[in-house]
Structure formats: structure tokens, C-alpha cells
Amino acid sequence: MKPTIVLVGRPNVGKSTLFNRLTKTRDAIVADIPGLTRDRHYGHGKVGSKPYLVVDTGGFEPVVKDGIMHEMAKQTLQAIDEADVILFMVDVRTGCTAQDKIIADRLRRCSCPVHLVVNKAEGMRREVVTAEFHELALGEPMAISASHGEGVTDLVEIALEHI
Ligand code: GDP
Ligand code: MG
Numbered sequence: 001m002k003p004t005i006v007l008v009g010r011p012n013v014g015k016s017t018l019f020n021r022l023t024k025t026r027d028a029i030v031a032d033i034p035g036l037t038r039d040r041h042y043g044h045g046k047v048g049s050k051p052y053l054v055v056d057t058g059g060f061e062p063v064v065k066d067g068i069m070h071e072m073a074k075q076t077l078q079a080i081d082e083a084d085v086i087l088f089m090v091d092v093r094t095g096c097t098a099q100d101k102i103i104a105d106r107l108r109r110c111s112c113p114v115h116l117v118v119n120k121a122e123g124m125r126r127e128v129v130t131a132e133f134h135e136l137a138l139g140e141p142m143a144i145s146a147s148h149g150e151g152v153t154d155l156v157e158i159a160l161e162h163i
Contacts, residue, residue: 002044002051002052002053003052003053003084003085003160003163004052004053004054004055004082004083004084004085005022005052005053005054005055005083005084005085005086005087005156005159005160006054006055006057006079006080006082006083006085006086006087007019007054007055007056007057007087007089008057008076008079008080008086008087008088008089008103008107009088009089009090009091009100009103010097010099010100010103011058012091013089013090013091013119013120014089014091014119014120014146014147015056015057015089016041016056017119017146017147018087018089018117018119018144018146018152019041019043019054019056021146021149021152022043022045022052022054022152022156023043023044023045023054024045025043041055041056041057042054042055043056045156047153047156047157047160048157050160052156052160055079055082055083057075057076057079058075058076080106080107080110083110083112084112084163085112085113085114085115085159085160085163086107086110086112086113086114086115087115087117087155087159088103088104088107088114088115088116088117088138089117089118089119090116090117090118090119090133090136090141091118091119091120092118092119092120092121092124092129092143093120095132096132096133096135096136100136101136104116104136104137104138107138108137108138113159113162113163114138114139115138115139115142115155115158115159116133116136116138116139116140116141116142117141117142117144117155118130118133118141118142118143118144119144119145119146120145120146120147121143121144121145121150121151122145122147122148122150124143126143129141129143130142130143142154142155142158
């Protein structure tokens with residue numbers, strides 16, 4: 001069985017951009033409109049000789065009970081249940097938000113490993129990128145740039161190391 005990597009994070013942090021890079025497709029729609037990916041999205045990838053399955057999720061709106069936002073949260077929760085490893089993405093450009101903290105609280109209850117990934121960090125020093133995200137208490141944050149490809153291979157190797 002291929003390990004399943006699930007990408008989680010609030011809208012617009014770069015999940016679909018990372019999905020595309022991890023699967024080398026243009027499958028997931030990347031957009032500036034928050035919340036565009038409404039369904040779970042599956043793709044295959046490989047790092048070295050190690051294959052994996054990757055799941056892109058829609059937004060995460062645990063406070064909205066009805067309508068489309070509720071559906072997106074449900075999809076995300078289902079994806080979390082199927083995960084062997086979770087990549088929780090945040091955005092260095094917006095910094096640590098209240099919604100990031102809500103998601104972090106939920107992810108801390110997961111039985112599988114959760115890696116905190118700080119995206120949009122191209123051209124920035126790692127210590128500067130990760131500093132404010134330590135408060136999410138999900139271990140050492142990893143800095144990447146999904147759109148530039150920086151840190152992505154290292155990230156996947158680390159994520160799959162003990163799986
Ligand atoms: P999602 O809603 O989490 O799936 O986010 P998307 O992948 O759709 O990306 C949202 C926006 O962030 C798009 O405009 C992307 O081009 C942009 N983006 C994604 N990754 C990066 C990155 O590493 N650096 C920068 N500067 N922008 C990024
Ligand atoms: Mg998306």
C-alpha cells in the first residue's frame with residue numbers, strides 16, 4: 001500500500017500548488033479565490049523510488065455549520081482519517097492566523113504524524129520564516145516554496161521517512 005499524504009490548511013496557503021508539484025500535474029486548480037478546491041483531490045507521486053498517494057483538500061471552516069463551507073470541512077475531516085501523514089500548510093506572508101490555530105488544535109488530536117509546513121518562503125531565511133509558527137506546537141516548522149519548488153523534496157523525504 002502506498003502511504004497517503006494529506007494536505008491540510010486554510011484556503012489560499014498553497015495546498016493545490018504543492019499538490020501539483022507533488023504529482024507533477026496541473027490537476028488541482030490553483031487560484032487566488034480562497035476555497036476553490038471543494039472536493040478532495042487524489043494524485044500519485046514518487047520521491048526516489050518511493051511512491052505515495054497525495055490528497056488535496058478544500059478549505060477548513062470548522063466554525064460554519066451549514067452549506068458549502070460545512071461540506072468542505074467534512075471532506076477535510078474524512079481526508080484526515082485516511083492519512084498516513086498530514087502536511088499542515090500555513091502561509092508566511094499572512095503569518096499565523098486564528099484559523100491556523102483552530103486547525104492546529106484539531107490536528108494535534110490526530111494519531112498520524114503531522115508536519116507543519118510554512119509556504120511562500122522563497123528567498124527568505126529559514127529562522128525568520130519559522131519563528132512565529134512555533135506557537136502552533138506542532139514541532140519544528142519546515143519552510144518551503146511550493147510555487148518555486150524550494151524545500152519540497154526534503155519535505156516529502158522527511159514526511160515519508162518513518163512510514
Ligand atoms: P490553496 O487554496 O491552499 O489550494 O492555495 P493555492 O495553491 O490555490 O494557492 C493560492 C495562491 O498562493 C495562488 O495565487 C498561488 O499562486 C500562490 N502560491 C502558492 N504557493 C506559493 C509560493 O510558494 N510562493 C508564493 N509567493 N505564492 C504561492
Ligand atoms: Mg486549492
